[in-house]
Amino acid sequence: MTLPSTRSTAAAFLIATASLGFSATVFAQAGQDARNVEQIADGALQNDRIAWDFVEGITTEVGPRQAGTEAELRGRLWAMDWLRERGFTNVADEPFEMETWVPGDVARARVTAPFAQDLVVLPLGTSAATSESGIEAEVVYFRSVEDLRNAPEGLLDGRIAYISHEMRPSMDGSHYGFAGPARWVGPGIAASKGAVATVIKSVGTDYHRNPHTGGTGWPEGVEPTPAAALSVPDAENLERMFARAEGQPVTMRLELNPRRLGTTTSGNVVGEIVGRNPSLPPVLLACHLDSWWNSPGAFDDGAGCGIAAAAALNVAEAGQPLRTIRILFAGAEEVGLYGSVAYSEAHIDEPIAVALESDFGADRIWRFESNFLEGNRDLHERIARSVARFGVANSAIVATGGADINIARDQQTAIIDLQQDGTRYFDLHHTPDDTLDKIDPAQLRQNVAVWTAVVGILANEPRSIKTGAPVPSVPDTSAR
């Protein structure tokens, strides 16, 4: 663990040490609960069935649940039933409106010259449709978004851009930031330079013929074009074709029929384990319920919802926690974080104590991060010690939170990141292969154990999570 050596850290450490004596009685009580929770966390490591039941259930009984569609609604109804059956209270669907795009049912790419061969392709979110007979044009090969940015004027006129990258697996998923722009901005840049369509190498690290879809954006004033992802094997095949074509033009026919549905309804599902002191700001546990249309969303993010819910139930099993634990199963994450925005807008005036999200698969948690190491070192260290036995390292990296906890960033409150091993994550992310069988039950249970330990401490912590200060006056939100 690397510790910052600034003056403010030292000051924070003194404050944290001083505060230890002040609330000894409260800590003793919390400590007792924490021990019970610890035993339950240890048991979860061996035996948890709750998270698995959630992710098995939603992937089997609902399956794909794209935001803004009937399938996502079925997912919300299913999840609310599950939460109520498991004992959550205040379970609700908080609807919001969004602009919805659907992929259609035709996605074909065929190299027509110099080597005729079908390639496996899926549209990117917000892709335009081709005409029914498809677009056929010469393909221009860019090894990176950078090369595309530097493309000379006119090169892409009437042509199809192909954008590659060199993504590699990494434990922290950091190559997504490196390779992701091929999808995030590549089609928009190509369209602004006159391309009639864009195909990209899937932003993924696997070698299966299951393209990675995902959202793409269009610059202001640029009309969306057809935009699609080739599976990695197909992209590499296309690249070999360029090498073997020896300068002959490579042409491709692309057929896609996605369409925009206009405004439809999505929603956030919420539920609570009500605490002994409901006037204290709650602990918010988040994940997202929606998936892309092409998979039942096991890793992304059925598992995350299962982990968060299991942790809440495990903490409750140790006795009613001091604070309310609130679950947020966000809607419409994949297509632009609409649920996160809607939740923050709806609840901005209700302070939360701390938020954490699970949305990086189901492999083991290996690192604990908070944004209160300096503000509340005692609590940070307490949490770090409690998860060390599950193989989780402490860290001085400042937690920034998952996509669905905008509210924590908007309220500038405490955030915890329980970093999962993402080595396999981009093998599966946004592909048809994101199915239940990919989840390793033992690693899923480790997630539940770690979350249980962490949430047990947070939900029984009487002081401010962010600062360690004695509990602030609780705003009377009922008066609003």
Place this chain on the structure above:
Amino acid sequence: MTLPSTRSTAAAFLIATASLGFSATVFAQAGQDARNVEQIADGALQNDRIAWDFVEGITTEVGPRQAGTEAELRGRLWAMDWLRERGFTNVADEPFEMETWVPGDVARARVTAPFAQDLVVLPLGTSAATSESGIEAEVVYFRSVEDLRNAPEGLLDGRIAYISHEMRPSMDGSHYGFAGPARWVGPGIAASKGAVATVIKSVGTDYHRNPHTGGTGWPEGVEPTPAAALSVPDAENLERMFARAEGQPVTMRLELNPRRLGTTTSGNVVGEIVGRNPSLPPVLLACHLDSWWNSPGAFDDGAGCGIAAAAALNVAEAGQPLRTIRILFAGAEEVGLYGSVAYSEAHIDEPIAVALESDFGADRIWRFESNFLEGNRDLHERIARSVARFGVANSAIVATGGADINIARDQQTAIIDLQQDGTRYFDLHHTPDDTLDKIDPAQLRQNVAVWTAVVGILANEPRSIKTGAPVPSVPDTSAR
């Protein structure tokens, strides 16, 4: 190695020992060639590029090449060009006619109740089409073909049969025989019992959403029905639906539009390294050139053709071999071994000395088998010694040969099996995932090294491969 201890073995051993002195001069010369071939085989282990060039070329420049279609013809033309460029002589396309079925472009399955969800499916070869709007019916779940066989009269009337199995990976692929009947005979049995369609769990060992297609058969007098394979993750999802449906009917809608083209042309590609004594029966090296429509056929069987061709070229590099080496790139293997039958019919009166085939992927060879351990123990042991350095074990198992060397079985001549590690084979077999990236270049080179060593011995062996007897009189086939 297990040795049979029968009298005939002992007798064969004496004959083999006796024959050693007789042909000492010939052996010395062959021994010299064999040393050169051995050096080339050792070099191939480190550096072979020929097999890779073939399989990269055909997967990139041709891609899928289903038997009887225009794509297979392009494959034959491509392969003939490649063989000629590499120095093979007597390169030819030996056409034959066949009944051709094509898969169409619609393959959809959707569970409609009690849990609505699309499943990933591909038709099986010879599947009938559904009506355009599809078939919707209740699904009856059979855990095995055996359970299907035992299904009571009337149970399947108007229903869809779903057939599962428990296939596991194995080095020798032996679970294919165990699980394969789900595909080979399952749909026919279900149709004969009144099922309107059959879906099976893919006969495969992977967990990707790429179904394993393959041929299925129909009993005499039974009209083909729609028949399709779910990917393994989708099949397991369907099985979980049955478990969670708690007795409610599970219904599925299936849409498939395959069709029969009638009689079309396929063909076998042949080529030769002509030996110093062309009147001696040749060594036949086989593979198949066709693939299913859904993959470029890298493992199955582009690699096999690359290995066989590379071995022939490597042996030729050591000097003109005594015997002619003939390459057979068979057509229409996948759809019913038409090429193998046609080749044997066309060439039954031209004796071959020995045949071997590569058609089990591109992973390392681990075991050597022949059908002449008893008939020609000296040669068997010589080959076994020559491949031991590549990690290939000797075996007393009697080789039976690959699918495309019917001629060797029909002529009852010598056969060698160079068994490959098939642990990964049924992850890829007949799926879209059978792409170039699956080939491990190091293991592919080991195949080439082993084949080079073996073919080098065989092509320079003056005695009968099968019996070790002095060379028989060579039939004058030109007089026929």
